[in-house]
Amino acid sequence: MSRVVPPGAGWCGRGDKKRTFEIHEPVVCYDKPAAAQVDRAEYDRKRQAALMGDVLQDFIVPKKSAKTWTMQAGDLCRVTVVEGSQVGDMNFWNLDNPAERFYSGKTRQLHSSHLSVYDRLWSSLPHLRPMATVVADSIKYGIDEDGASVHDVIGTRCDDYTYKLITGEDRWGSCHSYLTKAAEEAGLAEADVHDVWNIFMCTGFTKDTHQYFCKPSPARKGDYIEFVADMPLLVALSTCPQGDVSTPVGKAVPDEMCHPLGVQVFRAAAL
Numbered sequence: 219m220s221r222v223v224p225p226g227a228g229w230c231g232r233g234d235k236k237r238t239f240e241i242h243e244p245v246v247c248y249d250k251p252a253a254a255q256v257d258r259a260e261y262d263r264k265r266q267a268a269l270m271g272d273v274l275q276d277f278i279v280p281k282k283s284a285k286t287w288t289m290q291a292g293d294l295c296r297v298t299v300v301e302g303s304q305v306g307d308m309n310f311w312n313l314d315n316p317a318e319r320f321y322s323g324k325t326r327q328l329h330s331s332h333l334s335v336y337d338r339l340w341s342s343l344p345h346l347r348p349m350a351t352v353v354a355d356s357i358k359y360g361i362d363e364d365g366a367s368v369h370d371v372i373g374t375r376c377d378d379y380t381y382k383l384i385t386g387e388d389r390w391g392s393c394h395s396y397l398t399k400a401a402e403e404a405g406l407a408e409a410d411v412h413d414v415w416n417i418f419m420c421t422g423f424t425k426d427t428h429q430y431f432c433k434p435s436p437a438r439k440g441d442y443i444e445f446v447a448d449m450p451l452l453v454a455l456s457t458c459p460q461g462d463v464s465t466p467v468g469k470a471v472p473d474e475m476c477h478p479l480g481v482q483v484f485r486a487a488a489l
């Protein structure tokens with residue numbers, strides 16, 4: 219004997235009728251803890267002291283590559299767009315214990331989907347400590363009418379595995395592969411490469427389907443972002459092979475759309 223399913227009823231008996239839900243105001247999940255709110259004057263002073271001190275490192279990350287460098291607590295790093303518009307993907311490890319590394323998801327929850335001045339980059343559990351604090355951003359893009367902003371902690375990093383999933387083609391040449399090579403040269407392994415801070419990238423979620431979208435980076439030659447290290451750091455930066463990321467993953471990106479980024483590390487003079 220077959221069960222009689224009334225018209226409009228689904229297999230689980232709830233029916234296909236659209237449910238209605240109570241309406242609530244959004245509540246911010248993480249009421250920003252005190253440790254996520256820096257003393258702005260203190261970080262302005264740290265920035266000034268570092269910029270007036272010594273330039274410890276000054277180098278270029280060539281297009282479609284990655285480099286690592288180290289910083290001590292209090293050092294300031296400035297990443298600059300030195301030619302054309304270019305997105306960078308960043309990883310951070312505790313220099314003394316690389317198991318403690320940047321935790322983009324928790325950083326997103328404690329601050330927001332896109333980082334701006336005085337936001338901090340937090341480390342993985344069980345440590346959960348500030349690794350660095352953003353102290354300057356020449357772009358100051360804000361949030362546009364599509365909800366897009368720059369410097370996100372939403373995405374992961376472009377990688378050849380997802381590229382193959384989309385295109386069916388093998389490739390070596392992505393932020394993940396560049397970061398892996400740089401990490402290996404620094405004594406780490408592919409598994410140490412983690413979700414990134416996407417500097418200069420302009421992203422958001424579509425309003426109708428909440429899909430991750432990108433817009434061409436608004437960063438132009440001379441634009442920069444700066445952060446102060448809050449602990450000894452090993453830092454990695456890749457120059458994305460998608461250039462200003464105006465092309466969806468899987469589409470060919472002309473080589474002339476890819477550019478280098480400049481890195482400088484400053485240290486305050488000893489008192």
Ligand SMILES: [Zn+2]
Nearest residue numbers: 376393458459
């Ligand atoms: Zn990339």
